[in-house]
Every structure is written in C-alpha cells, then in structure tokens.
Amino acid sequence: MYALFVTPFIEFEFMRRALVGTIALALAGAPVGVFLVLRRMSLTGDAMAHAILPGAALGYLASGLTLGPMTLGGIGAGLVVAIGSGLVSRATILREDASLAAFYLISLALGVTLVSLRGSNIDLMHVLFGSVLALDDATLILLASFASLTLLVIALFYRLLVMETVDPDFLASLTRLGSVTQLVFLAVVVLNLVAGFHALGTLLAVGMITLPAAAARLWAKELSGMIGIAALQGIVASYAGLLLSYHGGLPSGPLIILTAAFFYLLAVIFGPAGGLLRRLRPRRHLEA
Amino acid sequence: MLALAGAMPKAAQAASPRVITTFSILADLARNAGGPDIDVAALVGPNGDVHVYEPSPADSRALAAARLIILNGLGLEGWMARLISTAAAHAPVVVAARGVTPRTTETGGVDPHAWQSVGNAKIYVANIRDGLIAMDPAARESYETASRAYLATLDRLDADIRSAIAKIPPDRRLVVTTHDAFGYFGAAYGLSFVAPQGISTDAEPNPRDIARIIRQIRALEVPAIFLENAIDPRMADRIAAESGTRIGGKLFTDALSPPGGPAATYLDLMRHNLRELTAALAP
Numbered sequence: 001m002y003a004l005f006v007t008p009f010i011e012f013e014f015m016r017r018a019l020v021g022t023i024a025l026a027l028a029g030a031p032v033g034v035f036l037v038l039r040r041m042s043l044t045g046d047a048m049a050h051a052i053l054p055g056a057a058l059g060y061l062a063s064g065l066t067l068g069p070m071t072l073g074g075i076g077a078g079l080v081v082a083i084g085s086g087l088v089s090r091a092t093i094l095r096e097d098a099s100l101a102a103f104y105l106i107s108l109a110l111g112v113t114l115v116s117l118r119g120s121n122i123d124l125m126h127v128l129f130g131s132v133l134a135l136d137d138a139t140l141i142l143l144a145s146f147a148s149l150t151l152l153v154i155a156l157f158y159r160l161l162v163m164e165t166v167d168p169d170f171l172a173s174l175t176r177l178g179s180v181t182q183l184v185f186l187a188v189v190v191l192n193l194v195a196g197f198h199a200l201g202t203l204l205a206v207g208m209i210t211l212p213a214a215a216a217r218l219w220a221k222e223l224s225g226m227i228g229i230a231a232l233q234g235i236v237a238s239y240a241g242l243l244l245s246y247h248g249g250l251p252s253g254p255l256i257i258l259t260a261a262f263f264y265l266l267a268v269i270f271g272p273a274g275g276l277l278r279r280l281r282p283r284r285h286l287e288a
Numbered sequence: 289m290l291a292l293a294g295a296m297p298k299a300a301q302a303a304s305p306r307v308i309t310t311f312s313i314l315a316d317l318a319r320n321a322g323g324p325d326i327d328v329a330a331l332v333g334p335n336g337d338v339h340v341y342e343p344s345p346a347d348s349r350a351l352a353a354a355r356l357i358i359l360n361g362l363g364l365e366g367w368m369a370r371l372i373s374t375a376a377a378h379a380p381v382v383v384a385a386r387g388v389t390p391r392t393t394e395t396g397g398v399d400p401h402a403w404q405s406v407g408n409a410k411i412y413v414a415n416i417r418d419g420l421i422a423m424d425p426a427a428r429e430s431y432e433t434a435s436r437a438y439l440a441t442l443d444r445l446d447a448d449i450r451s452a453i454a455k456i457p458p459d460r461r462l463v464v465t466t467h468d469a470f471g472y473f474g475a476a477y478g479l480s481f482v483a484p485q486g487i488s489t490d491a492e493p494n495p496r497d498i499a500r501i502i503r504q505i506r507a508l509e510v511p512a513i514f515l516e517n518a519i520d521p522r523m524a525d526r527i528a529a530e531s532g533t534r535i536g537g538k539l540f541t542d543a544l545s546p547p548g549g550p551a552a553t554y555l556d557l558m559r560h561n562l563r564e565l566t567a568a569l570a571p
Contacts, residue, residue, distance in 0.1 A: 008495070008499070011499070012495075012498075012499055012502065012530060013526075013529070013530050014495070014498060014526045014530060015495060015499075017526075018495075065520070065521065065522070123520075126520050131493075131520050131522060131523060133493060133494075133495055133498060133523065133526070134520050134522040134523035134525075134526050135522075136522050136525065136526070139522075242495065245494055245495055245496075246494075246495040246496055246499065247496065248494075248496070249494050249496035249497060250494050251493070251494050252494065252495055
C-alpha cells in the first residue's frame, strides 16, 4: 500500500513538485470556479483560457520557453479578450457567447501559428498541454504566489462578489463598486488561468477551475460548503491523477483533469443538491 | 534549390556542380579530398535531416547534370536509388562507406553513421578520391595531393580525440543520449553511449518513463546526459538534478551547421563534439 500510494512522491522530487503545484492550483481555482459556475460564466472561463495562448506565444517568440515573458503575455492577452468580448457583445448585436466563441477560435489559431513560427513540436506540446512534471523553482513560486494573491483578493471582495453574483441590481442601487468587482474578478480568473497554463497547458488549464466547482455545486447548497468541496476535489484529483499517470505510464495533466471529471460525473449522478438520482426520486411529501 | 545554393561554393554557382553528394558532411569530405578546383554540392544542406529527406525536382535536374554522385550507403539514403533512376542520372556513383565494417544498431538494422569514427572518414576520403580520379584522370595529381594533406589532418584529429578521451577516467566514459548516431564513435574511442529508456518525442512525457530514466541514470552512475531536442529543457534539468548527473550541450551527428556555426566542417564537427563530451565527462 505504502509503496503504491506514497513511494512515488518520496522517491522522486518531480512528483512532489507536481503535487505542490497542482494543489496550489486547486486551492485558488476552487473559489474562482465556484463563482464562475454561479455566474454562468464557465464558458467565458474556457474562452479566456484559450485567449492566453497567443499572448504566451508572443512571450515565447520574444524569448523562448521562459517564465516571465510568457506569463506577462498570457495575462495581457487574457485581459484583452475578457474586456474585448464584453465590448463586442455590447457594441454589436452579437450575444456574448458568439463573440466569446469567435475570440476563442481566433486565439487558438493565432497561438498555434505563433508558436510554430519559432518552435519545435516539443515546444508546441509544452504550450498546449503544459509541463506539470517539469516545474522548476521559479514556476512553483509563481503558482504559489498567484494562488495566495487569488485567495487574498477573493477574501477582500467576498461580500461584494456574492452580492454581484446573486443580485447585481440591488448592489448597483447601493454602490458603484459592482463593475469594479466584475473587473477584479475577471483579472483573478486570468491570473488563475495563466498559472494553470504553466502546469497544465492552455487546453486543460480551465479544467482545474471549472470541473471541481461544477461538481461541488451538486454536492452543497451554500457557498462556503461549495468552495470547500471544490478545493477538496481539486486536491484529491491532483494526487490521484498524478498517481494514476505514474503507475499507468500516462501523461499527467490529462489524467489529473480526467480524475476531476470522474468526480464531476459522480456528482452529476449522486449529487444531493440537484443530481440525477435526487431528481428522479424526489423525497416523498409529508402526508397528513 | 535553396538548399543546393546554400551548399555550393561561390565558384560553382555559375555552372552546375559536377559532384553531387547526398548530405553536408559528405560534401565537406569531397571538397577536401578533391581540392579547391572541384564543384561540390549537397542535396541535403547544413542542419537538414538526411534520413527523411524529400527530394525535389531541382534535385533531379542537378543529378542528371552531375558527373559524379557520392552517397554514404549503409542504408542512410533510402530515397536515393529511386531519385537516381527517375532523374536518369548517368554519372558513376561512389558509395563512400564501401569497405567500412558495418555496425548493427540495437534494433538490428545497420548503423549508417560510420563517419563518426575518423578511421572510417579516412576510408570515405579514399573512396571519394578514387571516384574523382576515375571521373577526371587528368587531374589525378591534384586530387592525390589534396587527399594526402587531408588524410594527414584526419590522422591528427584521430590522435587528438584519443588523447582527450584517455584523460577521462574510465569509470566516467559513459553518456546517456537520445542520439543513436554514436555507435562508431563509441566503438572507436572507448565511450559508451546508452539510450534513455522510454524517452520519445512522439508522446507526452509521463511520470513512469521519467522515473525509469532517473533510476537508470542513478544505477549506472552516468556522469552526463545529452537529451538535446528530445525533451523540454526544464524536464532535462529536473532529470539531471534528481539523478545527480550533468547536462551536455548540443552534439552534431549527421549534418553540419551552416557556415560560421560551431560545426561548419567535418573537422569542426568532430572537435566540437569532443569538446562537449570531454567538458561534460570531466570529473
């Protein structure tokens, strides 16, 4: 048992690093994901994750597979798309989903083209799927600081975020901080996507944010419970995914996301707060 | 055509080259064996991959106009036989590796990278010289003079490699590399080249394979690994840190670098590789 479940992490530092990095992602991703799900912005998150690619690719073009430029490029591009798609949907008759889909496709095509301008296939794979097994000191510190910053900002804006999510009109009648809150939240989303990008790549980064949160929504009815369950699922998915990929000889990033997806399916079927079984067999009414 | 032009000496750009070689290293050997007066071009230029080359129509024209065709042999240029027949090339063909004792690879095929041993390169030069003389008997003397001088240079290179490797302690003469081109070098000079278990550029790296490589390097106490171009450099750093080994630089195997690069000629290539290897293996 010990050899199966613990030894890989004792024997190999790259496994410990991968675990620490993904746990940081899971902890910060949980509240971000829960708010995304509650605000019906899961697809926005997905589109923004893709938007990071061309920005990171520009950083890559400028200076190769380096942490700083790719991070800055990713954050820049993520913010541009977050604000840009909102502007397009406000300025034209296109709904937000259409403009998001457009931005998402443009970003992916542009990003792959930019990386291919300079790079080899290895680099492209790294950008698309991340390199959770090759987290160096600098990347780990970046993941940890982004996670800490995220938790701090969410804690500061918690009440505003809740009000803005539940009843934006009411918040608007009280204060003008509503749009500020929305922008801050989008910035936090971008921050987490960029962090996820370094470990899991542009295609899977959003998985660590959305999947545990969507599952948690089906287990818990109130917010703090949801966030706690999402974080727990993210952490367990990180550990179990790494372990499965170690023993199975399979790529780690996809296995972590697949484990999170497994928890999501469990929640869809068994979740007490709106899962399938719960809906098929409603509790009997009280009889007089 | 660009590849051709790039490999052509300036004088040759007016007339079509008389001597066509399949790749850059052979072109350099031919240039040295033939002296300054011969026009040599390579179908696969510097940094090109001769294993998977796709011949172009311009290559057919160049072959049809050639007076001598030089190829490596040992199965390196699988695409060449068909190209020669479709181009209706009538020039005599020199197989530079004729007379080399072939090595088999781990997978059972013939290892074509014979030029990685200087002793074999001397066989190449002799074969090329004989081919040149057959092509142009009137210039026999100039070919023989040029070849003699170059063979002497190769002898010095060979001696330098041997003395440099002799300075490496025997228990450190071990390298893990993804390059499969060093069989002849290792056999000639007493270095062991081990392929890493499980690394492949075809698939995403997975932790089981990385763990296997780290265990392999730890068990063999490999002093240096050369994984260039096979994996993410940060992954290579990680593997080195966890197995207590050193990361070597770029090794050139079957193509020269462009002019001005670290391996623009065969001599430069061999000396560059020797420097990288001795630096990585030094205690």
